[in-house]
Amino acid sequence: MAVIQLLAATTGDVTKAGKAIGLALGVGLGALGAGVGIGNIFGSMIQSVARQPELRGELQGIQWLGFALTEAVVFYGLLGSILAFVLV
Amino acid sequence: MKRWLLIATTAALAFPTAAFARGKFDPTTEFEQHEWISIHIGGLNLSITKAVVYLMIGTVLTILMGLGLMRWKVTSDKDVGRRQSFGEQIYEIAQVQVAEQGLPTKAIGRWFPYVATLMLFIFVVNLIGFIPLPLTGEKWHGVPTWGIYAATSSLSVTLALALLTFVFTHFEGIRWNGPRRYFKSWIPEAPRALLFLIVPLEILGQFMRLISLSVRLFANMLAGHILILTFIGLMFILESLALIPVVVFASAFYIFEVAIVVGIQAFIFAALSAIYIGSAIEPEH
Numbered sequence: 477m478a479v480i481q482l483l484a485a486t487t488g489d490v491t492k493a494g495k496a497i498g499l500a501l502g503v504g505l506g507a508l509g510a511g512v513g514i515g516n517i518f519g520s521m522i523q524s525v526a527r528q529p530e531l532r533g534e535l536q537g538i539q540w541l542g543f544a545l546t547e548a549v550v551f552y553g554l555l556g557s558i559l560a561f562v563l564v
Numbered sequence: 565m566k567r568w569l570l571i572a573t574t575a576a577l578a579f580p581t582a583a584f585a586r587g588k589f590d591p592t593t594e595f596e597q598h599e600w601i602s603i604h605i606g607g608l609n610l611s612i613t614k615a616v617v618y619l620m621i622g623t624v625l626t627i628l629m630g631l632g633l634m635r636w637k638v639t640s641d642k643d644v645g646r647r648q649s650f651g652e653q654i655y656e657i658a659q660v661q662v663a664e665q666g667l668p669t670k671a672i673g674r675w676f677p678y679v680a681t682l683m684l685f686i687f688v689v690n691l692i693g694f695i696p697l698p699l700t701g702e703k704w705h706g707v708p709t710w711g712i713y714a715a716t717s718s719l720s721v722t723l724a725l726a727l728l729t730f731v732f733t734h735f736e737g738i739r740w741n742g743p744r745r746y747f748k749s750w751i752p753e754a755p756r757a758l759l760f761l762i763v764p765l766e767i768l769g770q771f772m773r774l775i776s777l778s779v780r781l782f783a784n785m786l787a788g789h790i791l792i793l794t795f796i797g798l799m800f801i802l803e804s805l806a807l808i809p810v811v812v813f814a815s816a817f818y819i820f821e822v823a824i825v826v827g828i829q830a831f832i833f834a835a836l837s838a839i840y841i842g843s844a845i846e847p848e849h
Binding site for chain 1: 661665786828832
């Protein structure tokens with residue numbers, strides 16, 4: 477309730493505030509998803525190396541590929557947010 | 565060497581007025597492009613900007629690296645240990661991890677040079693992006709200021725690289741399979757009623773590859789530079805020396821970028837290029 481009252485009482489540049497919230501939400505949610513994904517990749521890597529240490533070399537290439545593909549998701553979010561921030 | 569670095573750092577910290585002199589600090593100015601040498605041909609703007617200079621330096625360094633590591637004659641035993649093993653390591657990554665993963669055996673001879681060049685070039689351009697160079701285009705009392713900038717943090721550069729891969733992919737697909745068989749391979753096996761939904765998605769997917777390939781590299785480098793600059797620039801934005809500990813985070817992130825991201829992004833770009841070209845040469849069905 478207090479938040480709504482605070483929002484209603486805002487007198488400054490509301491558009492700017494909205495843009496800033498949008499940017500932060502976009503990057504934050506993107507980072508959330510990618511964090512889960514990257515954790516998953518490295519967790520699985522540890523498990524598979526623990527089970528079959530001789531496959532480490534082969535797995536490493538796939539691991540880094542997956543890491544970079546997942547990490548890029550944050551940047552799609554970032555880019556979309558920056559576009560929203562600049563263009564709207 | 566270490567002692568000189570220490571002296572330089574203390575000197576820089578002892579005169580914060582020099583550092584504060586610029587007044588308002590804005591990290592986004594790093595990414596502005598100014599025409600240093602203006603070249604306009606018709607409607608084309610071929611001016612030499614900061615990104616172009618960085619690309620030229622990157623090109624020269626890549627050529628020198630290739631020559632130095634792989635062509636230069638080995639003279640002494642000590643040379644064999646260092647230089648040759650480093651060159652062989654790079655070659656092995658390009659051969660085993662990149663080319664053989666994506667390309668079919670019959671196309672490796674033709675496309676290995678392209679993929680390996682792509683990897684080396686992006687690696688070098690990314691790496692010189694994290695080395696401070698006096699190329700910011702700004703002057704402080706007549707002395708050029710030093711700054712970091714990566715050419716790959718400009719979308720035009722990465723999009724041009726991705727377009728190369730995009731064109732080669734379809735060129736090779738048509739050359740090996742003929743246009744009929746190649747475009748037919750885009751149509752997956754699915755119930756006839758669903759095809760009108762799936763085929764546009766497949767075609768869109770081909771263009772999404774272009775976007776994802778270019779944006780991945782571009783946004784990675786852009787975000788890395790923005791983060792490092794804002795961490796360091798926080799001192800200058802808020803104008804307080806109490807924020808100096810923030811530099812620790814900045815340098816930690818800097819090391820992460822240089823040690824991991826630079827290499828990974830170069831590797832990924834080359835590996836995905838190889839996979840795309842390979843999948844066009846040998847479509848699954």
